[in-house]
Amino acid sequence: MSEPPSVPPTGGPEPSNQSYPPPQPGYGPGYPPPPHPGYGYPPSQPAPGQYPPGQYPTGQYAAGPPPGSPYPPNDPTKLDFGKAFSWSWDRFRDNLWPMLLPGILMFVAVLVFGGLMIPAGIWAFSNLETTTDAYGYSTTTGSVNAGGLLLMVLLGILLTIALIYLYMAVYAGSIRTVNGEPVTNRTFLTTIRFWPLLGTMILVGIVVTIGLILCIIPGLIAMVLLQFAPFFVVDRKMGPIAAMSASSQLVRQRVGDSVLVFIAIYGINYLGQALLYIGSIFTMPFTALLHAYSYRRMSGAPIAYDTAVQPGWPTTPPGAAPQYGAQYPPNPPYPPQNPPQQYGPGSYGPPS
Template sequence: MTNQDPPPGDDQNRPDDLPPGRPPSEMGPPLPPPPPDAVPPSTGGAAPPPGGVPPMGGYGAPPPGAQPPPPPPGTPTGPGGQPDIGAGFSWAWAKFQANAAPLVVSTLIIGALAVVAYLIVYLPLLAIVGGGGSEISVDPVTGEITGFSAGPGFFVTTLVSAIGLFALFIVIQGVGSNLVRMSLKIADGEEVAVGDLFTFPRGGSTFVTAILLALGTAVGYLLCFLPGIVFAWGAAFTFAFFYDKGLAPVDAIKASFTLFKDNLGPAILTVLLGGLVASAGVLLCFVGVIVSAPIAQLFIVHQYRSMTGGRITA
């Protein structure tokens, strides 16, 4: 045996390892097939984890006992729960201070629209209905009303004025709903501007929702007043669902009633306290409304997000 010859039985040799002229039959017995879990040789790098090599481009399964990273602050953490009244007002006050300029100006614009509706439509309507076109006299003995004449012109004028008042109310409520949308944006950690008051991402559906709310409340008031209060309170979260969840007008009203029914105590407190805070500004010659109304709306949005498990940015 020469130095060039491989040792007998060397099963690591391949045919191309043999010197020239050495037939393959002279090499050792054939190699057995590799086991199923065998790992191909590599030129370097760390050894693969037990259980084989992950697919190309993947990272494999996380190690046992690994926990997912916690969600960032302000993101939803699960289903809704009991809202905190104190935390709601504290959050509303802090967010009002941080966004005072756009909220105050927006509230002033909404108030101006309400004043225009009162001066241009509501007062003339009261004068028409109260005057009746002639002097009214009542017999003190029989109680008979005399001297009242209401021709077709009176009823037409009254109807037109009432329709105008209703239309202005719809416009005010549609524009005012953007105060809800602005409060939702603040809860999402976004910036707001006065221009948001005149932006309608849902288009005509915004005013359809306002019409349905106005009709439901009006019909409820005609039915002995109490049903109107029930409807107004049950539908208090309609625009929150409308903008936050993108629901259709009727579905948003249904969702509001469902939330109110499932969270009766907290919902009643939310609407009651929100209304009291908003009305408190009226006591200061209406000037305080520019502060109390936005704070009340922010508070309601905070409680709504708390009950639905939505995002509330600190």
């Protein structure tokens, strides 16, 4: 009995009592080799902002390509200094007058209160008389005028309060700007959460002062670690201690970017102060915008007028007025928790 042919007959109908299996994939021409177990293609991801409600990308493909991929990783919290400066300059240029108001008022306050403190000081110490004897020793006699001294102290307190208030208003204005709210004359003149922010600034000042007394270096480290604390108070509704802790944690996650931001901001402000303090009128709002942008970028939160957002977050629409502290989780890192409700294609907000 002969063996069945190894290939189908070349002519005539195929015998009904014989079947020939197709060539196995990967073992014949025109067939790709089978994928190795564990090296399949990654699951496809929907476009940013189009994830199903309550679902966001997770796993290795959410943060970027897998290790060893020829494509660079997509880290939404990495700070691009060129983009940060460009964004800050565009916002400053487009809203020049409202952003210059706090600096102008600070300069006027220094002139007025400082000018009044000079005659108050003269009045306070006008009764003092200094005499020098034949041997060159000086002796001061007389009494300090209590009324003049009290006036001088009062003027100093009022000046300090005015400067602190305006400085806090600049923090609030920068957060309003990164939220995409319309910039008006009130934007950089009104504060958000005045007392918690004041308490935070006092605590930060105490910690930094103690650090500077301890050989300066600890003070500089504290300034870097706590630089974002006011933003956490204004933007996340945190208390002073929680905001200082959150700032320290964020800086430790982004040490290099945080140090560069600190150097850039203090360097620019120093140049403004070197120009008879008049330059601070311009540098203070610009550096506040740069600081707020850096804080939002490194924490992974959305930024108005900026396209480099964290996956799942749409760009904050201009004109929005969010409730501060309601958008983001309380501690870094800040992945989105609940996607904004989308009422129409590409729009975020109730239908008009």
